[in-house]
Amino acid sequence: xxxxxxMKKSLKLKIIFAFLLMLLIFTASNVxxxxxxxxxxxxxxxxxxxxxxxxxxxxxxxxxxxxxxxAELAHMFSQSDLTVNAFxxxxxxxxxxxxxxxxxxxxxxxxxxxxxxxSSYADYINHFQKMISLDSQSNSKELNDFYYNEVLPLFDKxxxxxxDLLNLNQSSMLAxxxxxxxxxxxxxxxxxxMSSISIILGxxxxxxxxxKIVKPLYDLIDKTKKISEGNYHQKLTVTGDDEIAELAKExxxxxxxxxxxxxxxxxxxxxxxxxxxxxxxxxxxxIIVTDDQYRVKTINQNARVIFKINSSDYAGxxxxxxxxxxxxxxxxxxxxxxxxxxxxxxxxxxxxxxENGLEYxxxxxxxxxxxxxxxxxxxxxxxxxxxxxxxxxxxxSFVSTVSHEFRTPLTSITMSVGLLLEEISGVLSxxxxxxxxxIKEDSERLNKIVEDxxxxxxxxxxxxxxxxxxxHIKDIFDYMKKLFKLQLEDIQAEMTVTCPENLSFVNxxxxxxxxxxxxxxxxxxxxxxxxxxxxxxxxxxxxxxxxIVSVKDNGSGISDSVLxxxxxxxxxxxxxxxxAGLGLTICKEIVKAHGGDIWVESRxxxxxxxxxxxxxxxxxxxx
Amino acid sequence: MNKILVIDDEVNIIKAVxxxxxxxxxxxxxVLEGLEGINEAKNFLPDLxxxxxxxxxxxxxxxxxxxxSNITTNDIPxxxxxxxxxxxxxxxxxxxxxxxxxxxxxxxxxxxxxIQKHIKEN
Numbered sequence: 001x002x003x004x005x006x007m008k009k010s011l012k013l014k015i016i017f018a019f020l021l022m023l024l025i026f027t028a029s030n031v032x033x034x035x036x037x038x039x040x041x042x043x044x045x046x047x048x049x050x051x052x053x054x055x056x057x058x059x060x061x062x063x064x065x066x067x068x069x070x071a072e073l074a075h076m077f078s079q080s081d082l083t084v085n086a087f088x089x090x091x092x093x094x095x096x097x098x099x100x101x102x103x104x105x106x107x108x109x110x111x112x113x114x115x116x117x118x119s120s121y122a123d124y125i126n127h128f129q130k131m132i133s134l135d136s137q138s139n140s141k142e143l144n145d146f147y148y149n150e151v152l153p154l155f156d157k158x159x160x161x162x163x164d165l166l167n168l169n170q171s172s173m174l175a176x177x178x179x180x181x182x183x184x185x186x187x188x189x190x191x192x193x194m195s196s197i198s199i200i201l202g203x204x205x206x207x208x209x210x211x212k213i214v215k216p217l218y219d220l221i222d223k224t225k226k227i228s229e230g231n232y233h234q235k236l237t238v239t240g241d242d243e244i245a246e247l248a249k250e251x252x253x254x255x256x257x258x259x260x261x262x263x264x265x266x267x268x269x270x271x272x273x274x275x276x277x278x279x280x281x282x283x284x285x286x287i288i289v290t291d292d293q294y295r296v297k298t299i300n301q302n303a304r305v306i307f308k309i310n311s312s313d314y315a316g317x318x319x320x321x322x323x324x325x326x327x328x329x330x331x332x333x334x335x336x337x338x339x340x341x342x343x344x345x346x347x348x349x350x351x352x353x354x355e356n357g358l359e360y361x362x363x364x365x366x367x368x369x370x371x372x373x374x375x376x377x378x379x380x381x382x383x384x385x386x387x388x389x390x391x392x393x394x395x396x397s398f399v400s401t402v403s404h405e406f407r408t409p410l411t412s413i414t415m416s417v418g419l420l421l422e423e424i425s426g427v428l429s430x431x432x433x434x435x436x437x438x439i440k441e442d443s444e445r446l447n448k449i450v451e452d453x454x455x456x457x458x459x460x461x462x463x464x465x466x467x468x469x470x471x472h473i474k475d476i477f478d479y480m481k482k483l484f485k486l487q488l489e490d491i492q493a494e495m496t497v498t499c500p501e502n503l504s505f506v507n508x509x510x511x512x513x514x515x516x517x518x519x520x521x522x523x524x525x526x527x528x529x530x531x532x533x534x535x536x537x538x539x540x541x542x543x544x545x546x547x548i549v550s551v552k553d554n555g556s557g558i559s560d561s562v563l564x565x566x567x568x569x570x571x572x573x574x575x576x577x578x579x580a581g582l583g584l585t586i587c588k589e590i591v592k593a594h595g596g597d598i599w600v601e602s603r604x605x606x607x608x609x610x611x612x613x614x615x616x617x618x619x620x621x622x623x
Numbered sequence: 624m625n626k627i628l629v630i631d632d633e634v635n636i637i638k639a640v641x642x643x644x645x646x647x648x649x650x651x652x653x654v655l656e657g658l659e660g661i662n663e664a665k666n667f668l669p670d671l672x673x674x675x676x677x678x679x680x681x682x683x684x685x686x687x688x689x690x691x692s693n694i695t696t697n698d699i700p701x702x703x704x705x706x707x708x709x710x711x712x713x714x715x716x717x718x719x720x721x722x723x724x725x726x727x728x729x730x731x732x733x734x735x736x737x738i739q740k741h742i743k744e745n
Binding site: 414447465 | 636710732
């Protein structure tokens with residue numbers, strides 16, 4: 001991959017290139033400035049070299065020739081070597097400066113002026129020599145005339161030529177100064193121009209480059225957002241072959257794959273959904289699924305038949321709206337309001353008026369939980385138990401009839417046993433008495449079984465009437481202490497009572513709940529130690545609108561294999577400790593009839609605790 | 624000696640109850656049918672009647688009503704003894720004039736107790 005990148009005109013190269021370009025522009029601009037400055041300095045040098053020296057030479061030449069003229073005039077009046085010397089002295093100076101001027105011919109016409117100076121000065125010198133030779137033989141008038149007519153015009157001519165030289169160079173200098181000014185001005189303008197161009201170019205390069213880098217990134221961000229929103233059909237435009245283009249290419253591949261996965265996923269999901277729906281629909285039992293707001297999610301074919309739902313427009317509607325069945329709703333509500341309930345799955349039986357009379361259904365409700373444990377909704381499995389109920393009712397009525405039929409023979413047996421034991425029909429031997437006692441004991445046991453069976457079948461069939469009244473659990477506890485006082489003393493066991501102050505009332509059939517309590521305590525008594533260490537603890541506490549009553553013993557406990565079945569019929573913790581194993585079943589039915597629950601916790605050799613719950617009577621509820 | 628009339632269709636019950644009560648010094652007459660029981664009550668004039676609810680010829684409740692509507696027998700306390708233990712039966716028996724209701728199977732002592740209670744009251 002890295003090789004691929006390095007082979008391409010990478011973004012990095014682009015950036016470097018841009019910076020190099022900027023650098024180049026600035027360098028060019030600087031070079032231009034340097035060139036301009038150089039040309040300025042050259043102009044100044046030019047002035048210095050080509051004009052200043054010539055001007056200096058011309059000025060000195062003028063001074064020298066004027067001194068020569070003065071020496072000449074002086075010579076006219078008093079011929080002496082001094083004036084000739086002064087003249088010669090200045091001639092040397094003049095020639096020196098003239099030589100310098102001739103060395104520095106820069107201007108047009110300068111050489112002509114110089115040759116004119118040269119020739120007129122040579123004439124001037126010749127005439128002066130002539131004048132020197134004259135003065136010794138001529139008078140002053142002749143000398144004077146010679147001077148004014150011959151020498152002075154040459155002097156003037158030479159001086160004028162020198163002045164011309166001066167003027168020529170001075171005007172040239174002024175022209176060059178103007179040129180230097182113009183050069184400086186040009187340099188300023190061109191530098192400004194170059195700087196502006198480089199700034200503009202720099203801005204253009206930066207803008208273009210940043211756009212090139214950032215714009216695709218914005219596009220990328222925008223499309224990534226869309227993808228994260230679930231809209232996978234996104235494509236970036238690929239331009240060039242830099243890193244961003246490479247990124248865009250890979251991005252497009254990824255988006256295309258996402259689209260593919262999404263589609264295949266949707267297809268798979270749809271397939272799975274259809275499969276699950278088909279499975280759910282073909283299950284021979286009814287299934288209803290709701291969310292945590294009781295909105296219907298699924299109702300399978302069987303449930304639709306059971307509840308006679310014709311329309312398929314049920315999804316998302318409230319359960320009660322779809323199926324107006326309060327009992328069913330209560331079950332869902334129970335789960336939804338208490339999804340952490342340990343006794344889940346719960347169940348309840350509901351009745352529906354079908355084509356062939358009443359139909360019965362068992363509804364098992366369980367909470368649906370996410371992996372995180374969060375409550376999502378409720379699922380209900382609805383089984384048709386009409387047949388079972390019919391069989392159960394037949395069984396109940398059979399049991400009831402049979403038990404009933406037992407009563408009459410039991411009466412004559414009991415009476416006869418009484419007759420024998422009271423020795424009304426004659427004195428019994430000790431052995432005979434023992435045998436009759438056995439008959440008595442077992443007929444009493446048989447009687448108890450018959451009573452329990454009858455109670456149970458009444459409870460199960462709902463024929464047992466409940467006389468609900470406002471009561472206090474504490475009163476039952478107190479009664480229990482009295483009721484079991486003697487039995488407890490017999491086996492030296494202790495019974496404690498824990499009951500909080502301000503406990504609310506409960507709405508119960510006092511006789512039935514007393515029966516439950518005495519049954520649970522009776523059980524406990526059977527299993528605790530008889531050596532004085534036996535302990536039974538009764539307690540009650542209030543939890544969220546319920547009172548939880550518990551009966552705890554430190555007896556032998558119930559083995560794990562039996563524990564789940566203790567509330568079933570004919571199950572005993574330990575065989576042959578008396579009873580028919582119906583007591584706990586009746587307890588359960590009684591508690592259920594009160595709208596409560598009953599459950600048990602037990603550890604072998606440590607003890608057993610039975611719990612049952614009763615609804616607390618709410619304030620204002622006064623029955 | 625107090626006189627007791629037992630009306631029950633079960634021969635074994637009649638036998639056991641009669642023997643038991645005779646053992647406790649009661650004079651016992653027993654019949655197997657309702658109509659017979661009503662007639663016997665008029666003749667025998669017992670101090671108390673033990674009445675079963677299920678009889679072959681007629682309902683025990685009817686027997687009780689008949690006894691209570693007859694001038695010669697309406698003062699005699701009737702104790703229903705039945706295998707029916709439902710509350711509605713007990714209420715109905717009371718409505719028909721029965722003084723007490725004992726559910727079969729009962730203990731012998733309890734029978735004696737009930738009889739003594741109602742004969743004393745009379």
